[in-house]
Amino acid sequence: MSVKAQREAAIRDCISRIKRSFQGGVTVPALEVAKHHLMSLCEQRALFPRSDFPVPNEVEIERTSLIYQDEDGGYALYVNSSRPGQTSRPHDHGGSWALVAAVEGEETHRLYVHDGSDVGGLRQVTELTVQPGLAVSLMPGGIHAIEAKSSEPLLHLHLYGLGFPQQGKRREFDQETGQVHRFHLKDLGFIEDAR
Numbered sequence: 696m697s698v699k700a701q702r703e704a705a706i707r708d709c710i711s712r713i714k715r716s717f718q719g720g721v722t723v724p725a726l727e728v729a730k731h732h733l734m735s736l737c738e739q740r741a742l743f744p745r746s747d748f749p750v751p752n753e754v755e756i757e758r759t760s761l762i763y764q765d766e767d768g769g770y771a772l773y774v775n776s777s778r779p780g781q782t783s784r785p786h787d788h789g790g791s792w793a794l795v796a797a798v799e800g801e802e803t804h805r806l807y808v809h810d811g812s813d814v815g816g817l818r819q820v821t822e823l824t825v826q827p828g829l830a831v832s833l834m835p836g837g838i839h840a841i842e843a844k845s846s847e848p849l850l851h852l853h854l855y856g857l858g859f860p861q862q863g864k865r866r867e868f869d870q871e872t873g874q875v876h877r878f879h880l881k882d883l884g885f886i887e888d889a890r
């Protein structure tokens with residue numbers, strides 16, 4: 696069996712386990728169980744070779760590859776392959792929950808709450824480093840910002856309840872002006888379909 700076929704089988708198994716964990720609804724404890732299923736997938740490093748997910752060149756900085764999605768747009772799983780220096784400003788995921796786990800490399804996640812104000816109202820609550828063995832989970836409406844501070848490239852998995860095209864109400868926060876911006880899919884750049 697090819698690596699891609701093995702990866703697809705492992706992904707299907709992981710997604711079905713995560714769906715079972717959400718049978719009672721998307722709760723903090725259920726999301727914690729789901730997070731560990733995604734971390735278990737990441738531990739199978741041989742399924743995510745650099746030959747399939749290369750380190751991007753200096754111009755690209757990051758590459759995003761879709762590797763699984765339900766036909767209705769749900770349960771979208773992406774590989775994020777980045778060089779050091781990748782950043783994203785604070786954002787939510789349009790009402791979707793989110794999980795980010797590491798196959799290799801590390802990045803800093805800052806987590807926020809927002810009081811609903813048109814301007815300002817964003818407050819950081821914690822900061823953690825996503826790396827092998829340590830993942831991050833966001834409930835629907837959860838806000839995070841990402842910064843790849845390490846000198847090593849990273850390869851992380853991002854799983855969402857809704858794929859990027861379905862995250863139509865996503866918000867992004869400008870910390871200099873305090874303004875809230877609506878999500879534009881084009882701002883994410885090219886997403887490869889690697890299914």
Ligand SMILES: [Fe+2]
Pocket residue numbers: 786787788793839
């Ligand atoms: Fe995000």
